Amino acid sequence: MTESRLTGPVRVVGVGLLGASIGLGLRAKGVEVILADASPTHLAIAVDYGAGRAAAAGDRPQLVVVCVPPDVTADVVAAELEAYPEAIVTDVASVKLAVYENLKARGADLSRYIGTHPMAGRERGGPMSGRADLFVGRPWVVAAHGGISYQDGSAIDDLILDLGATLVELTPEQHDAAVALVSHVPQVVSSLMARRLIDAPHASVNLAGQGVRDVTRVAASDPELWVQILGQNSAPVAEILRGYRDDLDRFIDALDNMDAPGARRRIAEELFGGNTGVERLPGKHGVDRRYSSLIVMIDDRPGQLARLFNDVGEAGANIEDLRLEHSPGAQIGLAEISVLPEVQQHLTDELAARGWRIAG
Ligand SMILES: NC(=O)c1ccc[n+]([C@@H]2O[C@H](COP(=O)([O-])OP(=O)(O)OC[C@H]3O[C@@H](n4cnc5c(N)ncnc54)[C@H](O)[C@@H]3O)[C@@H](O)[C@H]2O)c1
Numbered sequence: 001m002t003e004s005r006l007t008g009p010v011r012v013v014g015v016g017l018l019g020a021s022i023g024l025g026l027r028a029k030g031v032e033v034i035l036a037d038a039s040p041t042h043l044a045i046a047v048d049y050g051a052g053r054a055a056a057a058g059d060r061p062q063l064v065v066v067c068v069p070p071d072v073t074a075d076v077v078a079a080e081l082e083a084y085p086e087a088i089v090t091d092v093a094s095v096k097l098a099v100y101e102n103l104k105a106r107g108a109d110l111s112r113y114i115g116t117h118p119m120a121g122r123e124r125g126g127p128m129s130g131r132a133d134l135f136v137g138r139p140w141v142v143a144a145h146g147g148i149s150y151q152d153g154s155a156i157d158d159l160i161l162d163l164g165a166t167l168v169e170l171t172p173e174q175h176d177a178a179v180a181l182v183s184h185v186p187q188v189v190s191s192l193m194a195r196r197l198i199d200a201p202h203a204s205v206n207l208a209g210q211g212v213r214d215v216t217r218v219a220a221s222d223p224e225l226w227v228q229i230l231g232q233n234s235a236p237v238a239e240i241l242r243g244y245r246d247d248l249d250r251f252i253d254a255l256d257n258m259d260a261p262g263a264r265r266r267i268a269e270e271l272f273g274g275n276t277g278v279e280r281l282p283g284k285h286g287v288d289r290r291y292s293s294l295i296v297m298i299d300d301r302p303g304q305l306a307r308l309f310n311d312v313g314e315a316g317a318n319i320e321d322l323r324l325e326h327s328p329g330a331q332i333g334l335a336e337i338s339v340l341p342e343v344q345q346h347l348t349d350e351l352a353a354r355g356w357r358i359a360g
């Protein structure tokens with residue numbers, strides 16, 4: 001147990017991916033965590049996984065963190081403000097203005113509430129997807145408003161810092177405009193691209209490499225959650241998609257007229273634009289910037305992965321993340337192992353010495 005900024009207890013309402021991850025992260029810091037969920041099964045799973053204990057009469061939380069779907073967030077925040085008049089209340093919904101406006105309109109006590117949004121997540125929900133380190137190194141937006149003092153809101157800052165995230169203060173409007181571009185439109189583009197695969201012949205889908213997997217990873221996300229997110233941020237998302245549609249029209253026009261003067265230059269300029277845009281993302285695109293990775297080729301035979309893990313362990317390296325890709329048709333798999341940058345070269349040499357083929 002390490003020291004935490006929060007004194008606790010912290011009550012988490014909604015123990016799916018976000019709530020369970022917050023509970024696990026705070027428990028690892030030694031903070032008392034109280035869990036509640038509309039689903040008794042989700043609650044029991046989160047308790048079993050060590051994210052906290054079930055709520056009980058007489059609980060007096062310092063902080064309440066509401067982690068329920070966006071459509072019911074304002075209702076649950078309002079109920080928690082009423083139920084725990086001494087607690088500071090926050091939520092983690094992916095859209096901030098609608099929740100804030102809703103609470104303001106119903107006269108909720110905004111002197112004890114600020115909405116937040118951790119820019120961390122996964123394409124799978126539910127308590128079993130929870131991870132204690134989900135927020136480490138990630139931006140976590142505080143959707144500031146003038147109705148609460150910095151002193152009262154400091155428990156929310158403590159939550160963010162205790163979970164290893166970086167606090168970013170924005171207004172709810174600034175937040176919604178920003179995430180429309182960096183989260184909501186990418187989700188739509190990913191889903192629509194993945195949709196193209198539905199009727200594709202097996203022979204085509206079987207050729208899928210890392211490119212299409214990178215572009216479509218979040219297409220596996222929960223449609224019900226995303227209908228709610230997009231429904232609460234529709235105008236900024238539609239605005240960006242209109243610009244994207246213009247880009248697509250220009251691109252298609254150039255492809256349809258490849259022999260027209262300047263067509264290749266137009267295509268090249270669009271692609272260069274992509275290079276410039278992706279360079280603006282912090283860290284290497286698509287890769288967790290905390291880690292370096294190496295790709296090891298493994299024969300598709302029983303026991304190979306276990307042997308690889310064993311050799312990595314004997315080389316003294318810890319696997320921080322792992323991605324497996326299978327080559328359909330070839331009896332070979334590619335294991336992309338993420339490790340701390342300082343051990344990458346040593347591990348590469350050790351594995352090569354033990355006969356592993358390193359692909360990159
Ligand atoms: N999934 C992500 O990547 C991500 C990232 C950042 C923020 N968020 C936001 O976090 C919130 C939760 O998302 P999630 O991915 O953890 O969803 P989830 O589906 O994994 O979990 C939601 C939980 O809320 C419970 N719940 C639903 N209605 C409830 C109610 N009225 N009272 C109590 N519990 C209720 C559900 O039973 C479920 O356990 C959403 O508002 C989402 O926008 C999600």
Ligand SMILES: O=C(O)C(=O)C[C@]1(C(=O)O)C=C[C@@H](O)C=C1
Nearest residue numbers: 094118119120121122123183218
């Ligand atoms: O990485 C993912 O899988 C996510 O879905 C994370 C992501 C994002 O777009 O960055 C998705 C929605 C949340 O509101 C915040 C984070």
